[in-house]
Amino acid sequence: MKFLIIKCGGSIIDKLPDNFYDNIAAIQKQGDWKPIIVHGGGKLINELLQQTGVKAEFIDGLRVTTEEVLDVVEMALSGAMNKFLVRKLMSRTSAYGISGLDGKLLYAEPVANAAKLGLVGTVTKVNTALIEQIVEQDNIPVISPLAGGEDDARFNINADLAASAIARALQAELCFISDIPGIYRQVDGEKQMLTNVTDDELKQMIQQGLIKDGMIPKVQAALEALKQGAEKVTIVNGLAENSLLQLVDGNVEGTTITLSEEAYHV
Numbered sequence: 524m525k526f527l528i529i530k531c532g533g534s535i536i537d538k539l540p541d542n543f544y545d546n547i548a549a550i551q552k553q554g555d556w557k558p559i560i561v562h563g564g565g566k567l568i569n570e571l572l573q574q575t576g577v578k579a580e581f582i583d584g585l586r587v588t589t590e591e592v593l594d595v596v597e598m599a600l601s602g603a604m605n606k607f608l609v610r611k612l613m614s615r616t617s618a619y620g621i622s623g624l625d626g627k628l629l630y631a632e633p634v635a636n637a638a639k640l641g642l643v644g645t646v647t648k649v650n651t652a653l654i655e656q657i658v659e660q661d662n663i664p665v666i667s668p669l670a671g672g673e674d675d676a677r678f679n680i681n682a683d684l685a686a687s688a689i690a691r692a693l694q695a696e697l698c699f700i701s702d703i704p705g706i707y708r709q710v711d712g713e714k715q716m717l718t719n720v721t722d723d724e725l726k727q728m729i730q731q732g733l734i735k736d737g738m739i740p741k742v743q744a745a746l747e748a749l750k751q752g753a754e755k756v757t758i759v760n761g762l763a764e765n766s767l768l769q770l771v772d773g774n775v776e777g778t779t780i781t782l783s784e785e786a787y788h789v
């Protein structure tokens with residue numbers, strides 16, 4: 524079974540065209556690939572926090588998470604965002620919404636700098652059997668990035684990193700759908716969209732400050748997947764017509780991230 528992890532960012536979910544969901548259903552029907560959705564919802568979390576007067580702070584693209592913030596994160600991700608996506612797919616095929624907390628789908632430990640980030644976790648275990656069971660029953664799993672932990676702990680997981688952990692555990696292909704059509708390099712005010720980029724180039728771009736904010740965990744997630752054997756990770760323009768069907772046909776409209784030549788020869 525070949526799995527395709529499609530990570531949908533909260534920045535774009537409300538703008539994705541019907542054709543995007545049609546493509547997911549078509550891919551499932553074709554049968555070569557088993558699509559799995561992992562979603563974020565950062566934008567909605569920000570809006571809800573703003574309404575309650577809590578300030579949203581980020582360190583390198585990760586949200587500083589207190590218990591109070593985590594209540595909102597859980598409500599937004601495992602509630603509204605998850606069910607929105609399930610409904611979109613239900614009219615085309617069968618989908619099963621599940622939080623990473625349920626059935627220990629995602630198990631995490633506190634992140635290294637928990638002193639600053641609070642209740643943010645690093646995924647240490649993925650219940651692949653549970654995901655496979657959902658897929659075998661012809662459901663598309665729709666996963667929200669919350670995780671359980673020791674005792675009754677719960678963690679906020681950046682959705683890009685959750686998608687990468689799931690992709691690694693299932694040896695799956697990973698693609699990101701975000702509010703940008705790909706990774707760009709901005710030099711002297713001019714934006715250049717990159718069709719192909721290597722891990723070395725990305726590391727350099729982070730150092731140069733050319734990759735910022737939410738793109739940092741996305742790139743980190745991509746590099747982790749590549750290190751663990753993924754051939755390529757893509758950032759796909761979800762607004763383009765038939766973007767996902769083109770992806771499974773090997774034509775990416777967006778950015779393809781691969782390991783550098785040197786890395787292949789290590």
Ligand SMILES: Nc1ncnc2c1ncn2[C@@H]1O[C@H](COP(=O)(O)OP(=O)(O)O)[C@@H](O)[C@H]1O
Nearest residue numbers: 532533534701702703706707733734735737738
């Ligand atoms: N070099 C870059 N190329 C593309 N996007 C970048 C880059 N550096 C920073 N970004 C930012 O990353 C954002 C995408 O991350 P994020 O807002 O977390 O989206 P999502 O909700 O899809 O995960 C873009 O909207 C853009 O502002």
Ligand SMILES: CC(=O)N[C@@H](CCC(=O)OP(=O)(O)O)C(=O)O
Nearest residue numbers: 533563564565585586680681682
């Ligand atoms: C730890 C952390 O940053 N968690 C994220 C989880 C949601 C997310 O990643 O949503 P996007 O994919 O829309 O960015 C957050 O609280 O915003």
